[in-house]
Amino acid sequence: MSKYQTVDYDVVVVGAGGAGLRAAIEASAEGAKTALVCKSLLGKAHTVMAEGGVAAALANVESRDSWQTHFRDTMKGGKFLNQWRMAQIHAQEAPERVRELERWGAVFDRTGDGRILQRNFGGHTYPRLAHVGDRTGLEIIRTLQDKGVHDGIDVFMECTIRRILLDDGRVAGCFGYHRESGRFVVFQTKAVVLATGGIGRCWQISSNSWEYTADGHAMALWAGADLIDMEFVQFHPTGMVWPPSVQGTLITEGVRGEGGVLLNGNRERFMFRYIPEMFQGEFAETEDEATRWITAVVAGQRPDARRPPELLTRDVVARAIRREVREGRGSPHGGVFLDIASRRTPDVIKKKLPSMYHQFKELADVDITREPMEVGPTCHYMMGGVRVHSETQESTVPGLFAAGEVAGGMHGSNRLGGNSLSDLLVFGKRAGEHAAHFARSHSAATIDERQVNAAAAEALAAFDSAQGENPYAVHEELRALMQTYVGIVRTEEDLQHALEQLQSLRQRAARAKVGGNIQYNPGWHLALDLKNMIDISEAVTRAALVRQESRGAHTREDYPDTSAEWGKYNLIVRQSGATLTVDKSSLPEMPDELKQLLKSE
Amino acid sequence: MTTTAHLKIFRGDAQQGVMVDYQVPVAPGMVVLDAVHAVQATQAPDLAVRWNCKAGKCGSCGGEVNGKPRLMCMDRMDKYPAGEPITIRPLKTFPVIKDLATDVSWNYSVNKSVPAFQPPPGQDELNFSQAEADRVQEFRKCIECFLCQNVCHVLREHEKYDDFGGPRFFVRVAGLEMHPQDQADRTGLVKDDLGLGYCNITKCCTEVCPESIAITDNAIIPLKERVADRFYDPLRALWRLLFGSKS
Numbered sequence: 137m138s139k140y141q142t143v144d145y146d147v148v149v150v151g152a153g154g155a156g157l158r159a160a161i162e163a164s165a166e167g168a169k170t171a172l173v174c175k176s177l178l179g180k181a182h183t184v185m186a187e188g189g190v191a192a193a194l195a196n197v198e199s200r201d202s203w204q205t206h207f208r209d210t211m212k213g214g215k216f217l218n219q220w221r222m223a224q225i226h227a228q229e230a231p232e233r234v235r236e237l238e239r240w241g242a243v244f245d246r247t248g249d250g251r252i253l254q255r256n257f258g259g260h261t262y263p264r265l266a267h268v269g270d271r272t273g274l275e276i277i278r279t280l281q282d283k284g285v286h287d288g289i290d291v292f293m294e295c296t297i298r299r300i301l302l303d304d305g306r307v308a309g310c311f312g313y314h315r316e317s318g319r320f321v322v323f324q325t326k327a328v329v330l331a332t333g334g335i336g337r338c339w340q341i342s343s344n345s346w347e348y349t350a351d352g353h354a355m356a357l358w359a360g361a362d363l364i365d366m367e368f369v370q371f372h373p374t375g376m377v378w379p380p381s382v383q384g385t386l387i388t389e390g391v392r393g394e395g396g397v398l399l400n401g402n403r404e405r406f407m408f409r410y411i412p413e414m415f416q417g418e419f420a421e422t423e424d425e426a427t428r429w430i431t432a433v434v435a436g437q438r439p440d441a442r443r444p445p446e447l448l449t450r451d452v453v454a455r456a457i458r459r460e461v462r463e464g465r466g467s468p469h470g471g472v473f474l475d476i477a478s479r480r481t482p483d484v485i486k487k488k489l490p491s492m493y494h495q496f497k498e499l500a501d502v503d504i505t506r507e508p509m510e511v512g513p514t515c516h517y518m519m520g521g522v523r524v525h526s527e528t529q530e531s532t533v534p535g536l537f538a539a540g541e542v543a544g545g546m547h548g549s550n551r552l553g554g555n556s557l558s559d560l561l562v563f564g565k566r567a568g569e570h571a572a573h574f575a576r577s578h579s580a581a582t583i584d585e586r587q588v589n590a591a592a593a594e595a596l597a598a599f600d601s602a603q604g605e606n607p608y609a610v611h612e613e614l615r616a617l618m619q620t621y622v623g624i625v626r627t628e629e630d631l632q633h634a635l636e637q638l639q640s641l642r643q644r645a646a647r648a649k650v651g652g653n654i655q656y657n658p659g660w661h662l663a664l665d666l667k668n669m670i671d672i673s674e675a676v677t678r679a680a681l682v683r684q685e686s687r688g689a690h691t692r693e694d695y696p697d698t699s700a701e702w703g704k705y706n707l708i709v710r711q712s713g714a715t716l717t718v719d720k721s722s723l724p725e726m727p728d729e730l731k732q733l734l735k736s737e
Numbered sequence: 738m739t740t741t742a743h744l745k746i747f748r749g750d751a752q753q754g755v756m757v758d759y760q761v762p763v764a765p766g767m768v769v770l771d772a773v774h775a776v777q778a779t780q781a782p783d784l785a786v787r788w789n790c791k792a793g794k795c796g797s798c799g800g801e802v803n804g805k806p807r808l809m810c811m812d813r814m815d816k817y818p819a820g821e822p823i824t825i826r827p828l829k830t831f832p833v834i835k836d837l838a839t840d841v842s843w844n845y846s847v848n849k850s851v852p853a854f855q856p857p858p859g860q861d862e863l864n865f866s867q868a869e870a871d872r873v874q875e876f877r878k879c880i881e882c883f884l885c886q887n888v889c890h891v892l893r894e895h896e897k898y899d900d901f902g903g904p905r906f907f908v909r910v911a912g913l914e915m916h917p918q919d920q921a922d923r924t925g926l927v928k929d930d931l932g933l934g935y936c937n938i939t940k941c942c943t944e945v946c947p948e949s950i951a952i953t954d955n956a957i958i959p960l961k962e963r964v965a966d967r968f969y970d971p972l973r974a975l976w977r978l979l980f981g982s983k984s
Contacts, residue, residue, distance in 0.1 A: 176789055176797065178845065179795075180795045180797050184794055185789075185795065238856075239863070241854030241916065241919075243870050243916065246865065246866055246869075246870050250866050251862065251864060274794065275877060282848070282851075282853060282909075286849070316834055345791070345795075379766020380764050380765060381771050491792075608778035608779070609778070650782065651782055651783055652783030653783075656783075656834055656838055658782070658783065
């Protein structure tokens with residue numbers, strides 16, 4: 137029998153980025169005894185890296201904006217695979233969630249008349265992103281953190297949750313370890329909110345931090361929950377490509393929102409050639425028209441021209457960049473150029489994009505007020521995740537909730553920039569609220585000692601290997617595999633190859649060897665994370681194999697067209713015994729008034 | 738063209754530790770954190786180091802590189818003379834947990850003592866200008882790397898953890914106090930609980946701030962002025978004597 141600490145809560149929130157913090161604040165406000173558990177120190181979660189802004193139809197800059205337009209943009213960006221009810225709730229509630237942040241102390245950039253300023257972003261019809269320069273995520277996480285510390289939430293920092301514990305199919309608690317001491321801990325609780333973020337550490341070129349190891353996706357899968365839309369992984373078009381040290385580091389879409397243009401190696405503005413049929417007529421067709429749009433926006437006027445094609449959705453821009461590079465029109469280090477220097481004055485660039493300026497100056501010796509940046513796609517966001525009820529965020533496992541990136545359905549096949557910060561506020565709040573309701577209306581479940589002992593034994597196995605694999609090396613191979621074979625463009629052959637290789641990596645990960653002891657041991661932590669990452673990489677690969685079409689972030693070279701038939705289904709991944717199954721699930725029927733919104737231009 | 742870097746990294750805990758030598762190949766543009774990760778991946782898998790964003794936005798990877806407090810993710814290797822060893826130690830002001838990770842929990846407990854933003858009652862939406870926002874946005878750039886806390890002699894040498902909040906929290910209070918719509922009053926808090934008077938404005942904090950916040954000039958000195966105004970202004974003292982404590 138293993139030794140472990142036991143603590144008792146009504147609601148345990150796993151993850152302390154925007155979604156987790158917002159969920160914990162709400163659960164606590166609902167009277168639930170709430171724990172907030174995070175792998176890093178509080179305030180360091182991935183939300184801190186969000187740059188460009190939070191999308192909400194406040195209509196401060198463009199009075200024609202409305203939740204209906206935001207809903208339509210979101211559905212269109214997701215190529216209509218989104219859970220419509222989530223997209224609707226999101227569009228309707230985002231403005232209040234943003235104003236609430238302001239009442240909690242967030243200081244957004246201002247309009248001339250003293251209201252929250254909004255900027256343009258890809259896929260959004262109107263300037264919609266409330267922002268703070270290019271550090272919006274920091275503002276949001278700090279605001280929530282400073283609010284949360286006064287709300288009676290118990291925070292467990294540097295604590296990793298490994299397993300959901302079940303009692304007859306419902307949540308009884310969760311099992312994890314303190315990173316610092318290595319000691320095990322069992323949270324006895326009626327409801328768990330997963331807010332663990334994404335899975336980007338499965339790819340080699342990624343904007344994601346070490347934390348994004350698919351923990352929540354994997355724990356939900358192992359607990360028997362459905363995962364949805366797992367084939368849709370977003371590659372952000374603009375990551376840094378040089379030097380190698382910073383390959384993949386994010387460059388905000390705000391650069392393009394502020395007027396930045398994409399140029400290939402021949403200094404040709406190539407995006408005009410990549411406007412997809414569904415967006416025909418909505419984007420500028422000449423450089424002159426695109427320039428007129430920017431000029432008007434900069435002057436604070438309503439543009440009489442259409443938007444530049446650089447502001448197409450991320451899936452479109454990422455594929456276009458990939459193609460330019462593949463066809464030999466790339467920049468010296470295998471990307472393309474992103475130029476803001478010729479569009480805005482140095483003062484404006486430094487004011488609106490300060491961390492981009494700093495990041496390039498310090499890390500790449502590039503002064504973005506004078507020279508273009510070199511950029512290329514980087515794995516950035518997981519659209520797929522835990523299948524949740526659109527209103528309550530409860531998964532298919534009673535008592536298990538999910539919010540933010542770990543939850544699926546909201547973004548369909550492609551997320552619009554700015555819709556992540558709003559997603560985590562809107563659905564973080566809802567998850568916290570409904571988790572608290574669930575806890576109130578259910579009696580305590582019983583912790584099954586055998587599950588705890590099994591989880592503890594699994595966790596310690598890596599110390600038993602006398603000789604074995606270096607977890608860091610296995611991880612690098614996984615990342616290379618997913619980058620090459622399950623990347624932006626996929627084929628059946630590549631995906632099959634990836635599946636075979638994942639099996640062999642799984643066996644090697646099981647033999648991972650760890651040196652040292654259990655105290656603050658990153659090698660051990662990584663050895664454990666490999667299991668999550670490999671299982672979820674398999675879920676992505678299997679779903680990608682099944683979907684024989686191209687849609688949003690999922691591009692199949694062997695099925696290049698978007699198919700009306702495939703547009704009727706989401707794919708659901710489940711664990712059945714030792715294998716993963718993929719099933720089609722029909723999209724829920726949308727009410728007529730919303731269908732009308734999608735038709736209206 | 739591959740060159741090799743020679744690192745000396747602190748390995749140990751609060752009780753004991755040694756500087757251990759490592760050699761790693763250097764790639765173009767490499768930062769100190771990359772070198773530490775290379776050591777971890779190939780030679781010392783249990784080497785403890787914190788990091789997250791690797792772009793100077795989260796403030797996790799503070800350390801003392803050749804004796805200077807740095808964010809390791811923004812610290813270029815090519816800045817250091819080739820062939821000479823680079824020493825990497827944990828932040829001195831906080832107790833070592835293991836290797837380069839220190840126990841910074843004290844900072845979180847100080848933060849709890851700062852009353853939250855208090856908006857004007859009954860307002861759904863706040864209104865203030867960009868010029869007003871600019872003043873506090875500088876303070877809100879803080880990434881909580883705690884390098885300023887690490888170099889502040891009131892903490893580093895004099896260990897006044899019970900009487901002093903440190904520059905990070907003067908920045909935090911300044912961000913609240915100078916917010917155009919905030920209704921709360923934290924002047925007494927900075928004077929008494931956070932011990933602002935211990936600061937003798939040597940500007941060590943400002944010098945190390947990776948976000949270039951003018952901590953001393955824009956946060957600490959204006960707060961000192963507010964404290965002086967409130968508590969040490971002779972006219973106000975006379976007023977209080979005559980008419981009671983409410984000024």
